[in-house]
Amino acid sequence: MLHIVNKSPFERNSLDTLLDTSPGGAILLIEDGVYAATKGNAFEPKLKAAMDKFKVYALQGDLEARGIADRVTDGVAMVDYGGFVDLVANNKTNQSWL
């Protein structure tokens, strides 16, 4: 399953709950969700620990808009809008966490 998260981990617990509940799959961080994938932030250890179960992606345009494309957590793959579409198409189901 592809999980899409669009909220900052500091403002909402969507990502937190997703990591606690899902057995694994792919996570795409978009909009304010991309803040979870920055080096040195307090949520980073939890995201890193989840990386053996999840492949984590972050939307490039949203990282660039927020000035953080140069400090993305190691192991997180940047994707563009085309990559977004591929992820949705290649996963049987997807869930947008609000």
Added chain:
Amino acid sequence: MSTIKKFMFVNRKAPYGTIYALESLEVVLIAAAFDQDCSMAFLDDGVYQLKKGHQTKGIEVKGFEKTFGALEDYDVEKLYVDQESLAARGLTAEDLCVPVEVMSRAELGKLMDEQDVVLSF
């Protein structure tokens, strides 16, 4: 001339994901244009607003990082940033696009108490 009040704008939201950050900045400029004594506080995800290097072309949204640079022209020079919020996000004052005063949450709270008007975004 009407009386001048101490306004503080409290910013706790990340930029671009919601409209709050841009709205706050516009209201600050309006209040400042009416000669009010304005300051801005940044805490929680609000500190992300000041992260330098916004490139908003890809999301087709007008970027407003540059507008923080105009605050000085509007005599808005009191920009306060919460140290704890920066640290939790792996940021330091060097990552920010304008000069700010970094302080503790308690110091920020004290400043809020001293205002005539506090607007929260």
Added chain:
Amino acid sequence: MASIEVNGKSYEIDEEGYLVNLGEWNEEIGAYLAQTENVTMTEQHWEVVNFLRDYYNEFQIAPAVRVLTKAIGKKLGADKGNSQYLYELFPYGPAKQACKIAGLPKPTGCV
């Protein structure tokens, strides 16, 4: 939405006559918008209009009149950085009129 026609091309304007897409602006459009404001453009007018465009490029906003006055004084000298000079050039408000001619949105803080 309303539009204006300059040199055979049509450009969108908002209900108050401000150009919608500032990227479309050129001097002919500026001159046309000046006419609608009954302003006869001189070198001094263009100086203010160009100053506003530069300011917008740098800070992404059209400055309020007090800020404009101060900033012009800093850059072009005190004889130009005062409201009397600017109101003589743009009688219905330097920020409002000059911004319109410059193809910028209405200044922030302008009601």
